[in-house]
Amino acid sequence: MSAPLLEVRRLVKHFVRKQGLWSPPAVVKAVDDVSFAIDEGEMFGLVGESGSGKSTTGRCILRLIEPTSGEVLFRGENVLAFPRGRMRQARRDMQIVFQDPYSSLNPRMRAGDIVEEPLIIHKLGSNADRRARVAELFELVGLDPAHLARYPHEFSGGQRQRIGIARALALHPALIVADEPVSALDVSIQAQVIRLMLDLKQRLKLTYLFIAHDLRLVEDICSRVAVMYLGRIVEMGDTRVMFRSPWHPYTRALLSAVPVLDPDAPRQRIALDPTSFDPATPLRQVDASHWAAV
């Protein structure tokens, strides 16, 4: 078997907050001993509720936040050990798409300049080459190259997210960390952007870490999924298997809370009892390609 494209090993990120002069600083364990691996060409879902640490995990992988400890192996190399210059090189291969296409695009830059910026930063191509590449990227994500000179506010939410995707693709990355890429969009627009992401995955052989809180969406598009709760992965495995037979009490509560489209479906709400499990329980294999912290 080939090695995974990305392997996260025992990733930890603690935020320290000073409480005042005399009290000891409080430590928030945002990411607490997280390990998982993503194969080339896979769409791996990382789900959890607010504060579960899923976004922090995504950002630590790209070192947009420096992790406290752990390893992030990309093609077998630990990017956390990379010096600055080497890390910049590595970022060409690992890009991020942010949640909010309203705040993640500079409102004073034209759409074409936003997509071109990574090429300039990485000193790629001549002016003309870059312009051509930007037009090509626009077409790739389904935007009209005639709109290159427009500002972000002249685009709709879905179009803005396409600009964000074009920017992420500019450097031919292998891995895209998509941090809630469609949660700010209407459902019909969501569907279009998701279709684009899946299409690009095929055409460009992309690998995604798809961070989301929408379990329905993850079930539809991710082959494997990890569920985070309070900074830890409590369950991980094949999406279909895990959604059908969740082991961990938190996963069960989470799945039972999702509204179902069928008005006659039996609603068996499972309340989460945080005392019913020990958060420090390590993951163990419960089935072929299914792990749970039980």
Next chain:
Amino acid sequence: MTAPLLDVQHLTVVFDAGSPPRTPARWGAGGARSTVTAVDDVSFQLAAGETLGLVGESGSGKSVTAFSILRLVPRPGRIAGGRVIFDGRDLLALPEREMRQVRGARISLIFQEPMTALNPVMRVGDQIAEALTVHGLASPEQARARAVELLDAVHIPDARRRVRDYPHQLSGGMRQRVMIAIALACQPALVIADEPTTALDVTIQAQVLDLLRELRTRYNLALLLITHDFGVIAEMADRVAVMYRGAIVEEGPVRQILRSPAHEYTRTLLAAVPGIGPR
């Protein structure tokens, strides 16, 4: 048949899109004003104790419709036509003074964002009490006692102590419970809930929906539930009206709409909902 509690007839709301002051030339000579019809001849009815889901995407006019019922359309929007019959009276024809007796008392609102809807520098108990004293329904002491009861009714633990909290001391789900307590303070007949769970995590959303369902039965509330989430509609609504570009394109019992949508747009919308398969 008895008259419905709420009868919205041919409601039309327009927004006057005047020339933006800084670029007048772009919009043609003479500062010609164009109007955008946000709500276009919308009619629906709601019976006491019934839940109607109003579903649509951003800009479909669902929130403007709801705000129009309370005559709270933000400028430059204005109600251009129609009637809103509530309890036998046309709300659109009421003097503002009488309208204030309806707003928050007979019809109340639950907003999407409890953090921005609640007053950050006022204790939550006082905010609940205010709803009662403003309408002259209770003395300050009675209102404070009632605030504790209401927090209890929305299942906030240790209500007696929590009335003294400020909104920032509460979690998102708790804040939404406080909003619901405020909405229920005057025992309204109709509650308009505008995306009441959209800002919440899914487990918290489930709890808030459970709470709304419980209170709806206990107080025989009519609920106008505005949402973009068909899942929430399926869980909560008796009937559903689908809005698209300011108009209701389809309306009917929730089962019928979900099982056999007649309108193309409803089908598109339902198809776009990612599904959790049978478990």
